[in-house]
Amino acid sequence: MVNETVQALTIAGTDSGGGAGVMADIKTMQERHVFSAAVVVAVTAQNTIGVQDFMAMPKKMIDEQFASIADDLKIRACKTGMLADVPTVEAVVKNLKKYDLGPLTVDPVMIAKGGARLLSEDAISTVREKLLPLADILTPNLPEAEELAGMKINDHDQMIQAAKKLQSMGVKNVLIKGGHQVESKESSDFILLENGNSFWVSSPRVDTKRTHGTGDTLSSCITAELAKGSDVETAIRTGKKYVQATIANGIQVGHGHGPLNHWAKIDKEGDD
16 A cells, blocks of 8 residues: 555746746646655745746755655656756756656746746756656747757747657657747647657637746646556646646736636546
């Protein structure tokens, strides 16, 4: 009976405002009936208006957190979020190689909703070269996909091209989020699977600025579903439905880019 309960791990930074990062990941996994553990790699002073400051954790503390979790828990899937700088990325990569933490979802967090940079410029190449080859699923938004793939993305054809380019870097499955295409009435994500199959998942746009933590929530929902044993496609479709529900059934918190409603429910999981 030891460790029978499904467990997942988030490797990310905190959000003192509660809407993104580790806080959003834990809330999401809990709502999806998965126990969430966390390796905190950075601490932010943050609210719905923006990021006022942040500090990366010392490498030793990152290593100790990984060791503590691996020594006691049974992690069935994990995800990365904000990784701050080169030493942090390298520490996380080292520990992901050292411990069996199940399939890895990489959410390449680079810039916060308010515009603050959460990944240093020199760390982008480290993520590209060392972290992406470990990823089972990569979930960039359009600006992040452009940065990692080294190309502009202005339409659906270029989203497909970028996904193929990212997959060639060692990523098994790629999900490029289309939420930044604001001229569209729908938010359309492109998914390229390891087996070569691909598909689009779309949802109607909701007229709201309460979308803080959307990427964290999607990637942590996918991670929770993978931990429960779902296949990649089902996990992605469930994640998309869950995020849509958290936006559509909004809550009123803060003066800026407000957080999602993490206790939102979805009727069916993984279906079209």
